Amino acid sequence: MKKxxxxxxGSSRFGVRNxxxxxxxxxxxxxxxxxxxxISPKDIEFLAFGSAGAGVWCEEFLPAVVAxxxxxxxxxxxxxxxxxxxxxxxxxxxxxxxVASGQVDVAAAIGxxxxxxxxxxxxxxxxxxxxxYLWEFHNFGATFPxxxxxxxRAYMDMYGATEEDLALVAVKNHKYGSMNPLAHLQRRITVExxxxxxxxxxxxxxxxxxPISDGAVSIIxxxxxxxxxxxxxxxxxxxxxxxxxxxxxIGKRPEYLGFKSSVTAAQxxxxxxxxxxxxxxxxxxHDCFTIAEIxxxxxxxxxxxxxxxxxxxxxxxxxxxxxxxxxxGGLKAKGHPIGATGCSMIYELTKQLREEASNEGRQVPMRxxxxxxxxxxxxxxxxxxxxxxx
Amino acid sequence: xxxxxxxxxSREIKVVHEIPLGRIQRFxxxxxxxxxxxxxxxxxxxxxxxxxSDCSKCLASNMDWVELSGEAIIKTFTYVSVxxxxxxxxxxxxxxxxxxxxxxxxxxxxxxxNPSNVKVGMxxxxxxxxxxxxxxxxxxxxxx
Numbered sequence: 001m002k003k004x005x006x007x008x009x010g011s012s013r014f015g016v017r018n019x020x021x022x023x024x025x026x027x028x029x030x031x032x033x034x035x036x037x038x039i040s041p042k043d044i045e046f047l048a049f050g051s052a053g054a055g056v057w058c059e060e061f062l063p064a065v066v067a068x069x070x071x072x073x074x075x076x077x078x079x080x081x082x083x084x085x086x087x088x089x090x091x092x093x094x095x096x097x098x099v100a101s102g103q104v105d106v107a108a109a110i111g112x113x114x115x116x117x118x119x120x121x122x123x124x125x126x127x128x129x130x131x132x133y134l135w136e137f138h139n140f141g142a143t144f145p146x147x148x149x150x151x152x153r154a155y156m157d158m159y160g161a162t163e164e165d166l167a168l169v170a171v172k173n174h175k176y177g178s179m180n181p182l183a184h185l186q187r188r189i190t191v192e193x194x195x196x197x198x199x200x201x202x203x204x205x206x207x208x209x210x211p212i213s214d215g216a217v218s219i220i221x222x223x224x225x226x227x228x229x230x231x232x233x234x235x236x237x238x239x240x241x242x243x244x245x246x247x248x249x250i251g252k253r254p255e256y257l258g259f260k261s262s263v264t265a266a267q268x269x270x271x272x273x274x275x276x277x278x279x280x281x282x283x284x285x286h287d288c289f290t291i292a293e294i295x296x297x298x299x300x301x302x303x304x305x306x307x308x309x310x311x312x313x314x315x316x317x318x319x320x321x322x323x324x325x326x327x328x329g330g331l332k333a334k335g336h337p338i339g340a341t342g343c344s345m346i347y348e349l350t351k352q353l354r355e356e357a358s359n360e361g362r363q364v365p366m367r368x369x370x371x372x373x374x375x376x377x378x379x380x381x382x383x384x385x386x387x388x389x390x
Numbered sequence: 391x392x393x394x395x396x397x398x399x400s401r402e403i404k405v406v407h408e409i410p411l412g413r414i415q416r417f418x419x420x421x422x423x424x425x426x427x428x429x430x431x432x433x434x435x436x437x438x439x440x441x442x443s444d445c446s447k448c449l450a451s452n453m454d455w456v457e458l459s460g461e462a463i464i465k466t467f468t469y470v471s472v473x474x475x476x477x478x479x480x481x482x483x484x485x486x487x488x489x490x491x492x493x494x495x496x497x498x499x500x501x502x503x504n505p506s507n508v509k510v511g512m513x514x515x516x517x518x519x520x521x522x523x524x525x526x527x528x529x530x531x532x533x534x
Contacts, residue, residue: 019395059400125474134409135440136497139527141470141477146485149468157466157510202469202505249440251487251497256466 005235008037008220014335050091084377088342089384111343154256177333184335213335242268259380262299462488
């Protein structure tokens with residue numbers, strides 16, 4: 001396998017983007033990524049395009065071909081990758097493999113989703129069907145917040161975490177979101193506001209949930225040989241990748257305290273990168289719901305099982321703490337255009353590792369120049385972990 | 391609120407999938423008679439709920455039908471206030487995962503109990519029921 005580096009990144013503004021159509025939204029992310037890389041669209045030999053639900057919540061059923069045409073990529077090899085909310089990471093992995101295998105020198109991974117062209121209840125319907133429609137949605141109307149609420153209830157019951165503890169995740173991520181001009185939700189909130197927000201699926205309330213967002217992110221990667229040719233001065237290397245999955249039926253899982261897919265994917269990525277979690281300078285973890293971030297700390301090995309919420313109480317997950325997590329606002333505040341999220345994590349980590357965070361208050365001081373992205377699809381159904389090194 | 395930018399509406403399409411149930415028809419027939427069945431692999435003995443016509447462990451397709459006791463404990467639960475589009479006419483509902491005596495876990499509605507009285511570890515029973523629309527389903531009810 002060849003060494004692979006990230007040479008260009010671009011992100012659209014996340015939010016309700018009814019000012020642009022899907023192709024224009026992708027362009028908003030793509031153009032700065034090729035400018036950042038110092039290449040032109042014709043240099044890109046392969047495009048992996050992540051989208052979970054295009055054709056359902058946006059009109060284009062083949063978003064990859066429409067986006068490729070609009071961005072001047074027609075002729076390159078293209079594929080759409082679906083891994084629910086981890087579709088962006090799946091596209092990044094597909095592009096990584098294309099370059100690592102030696103088949104192509106330059107590839108692009110674009111993560112995309114446009115979810116605000118249909119009603120909120122219709123969007124909830126489709127996301128709720130992301131599991132096992134026949135046995136869990138058809139008769140029982142299991143929603144996505146409901147699935148995570150099942151985990152939250154079991155976790156709180158087992159380890160003694162409270163609704164206030166969950167709220168601390170939202171408060172932290174909104175704080176960083178307020179400093180991120182690309183974020184969907186750019187306002188700080190308090191624990192009291194989270195607790196007073198309407199119940200969605202008990203014990204989860206509105207402010208425990210990420211918003212439904214539009215957004216696109218583009219990542220350009222290249223082989224080591226190409227890097228020398230392009231004279232890239234700050235390459236960010238892909239040091240490790242890991243992936244795993246869980247049962248479609250939530251009912252088939254032995255416990256509801258964390259995700260085995262996260263544990264397995266992380267172990268694979270750490271092993272490939274030859275690092276331990278203690279060496280990481282920062283992480284982007286999948287916080288679609290507040291409980292998900294707490295379980296991720298544990299599954300990724302930042303602390304022991306059942307202790308994730310205690311780290312939050314001590315402020316250890318902020319800049320200056322043990323390991324800063326989601327300093328771009330996370331899914332919770334930057335927003336969660338579901339196919340874009342995996343690439344958004346890679347975008348933020350690349351900026352951080354280059355020490356180019358959009359706001360000084362969000363720049364994490366680097367010790368080892370190592371960062372991790374953890375992206376889940378569905379309720380742990382898919383998991384991808386990526387370790388980056390500068 | 392700022393005014394919504396201009397847009398055009400896509401053409402409307404109604405989507406309904408016809409999901410084949412032939413291989414596990416017996417499950418639905420017995421459910422109508424009040425019984426909740428699982429399948430069991432004749433070769434390796436794995437018990438399947440939801441019922442499966444093929445074994446994902448040993449890949450055999452010879453399965454026995456087994457009636458479940460219905461005796462279960464609640465592993466976890468939630469109360470769904472915000473419902474999806476096709477459940478808008480339904481009142482808020484409780485979803486629970488129950489672990490049956492036989493070892494399988496089932497996700498279904500939990501009915502007949504106030505949400506504030508539900509606890510993890512509570513004993514419940516999985517029962518068959520006919521909905522007002524005439525469809526057979528299964529749900530958890532509290533144990534008397």
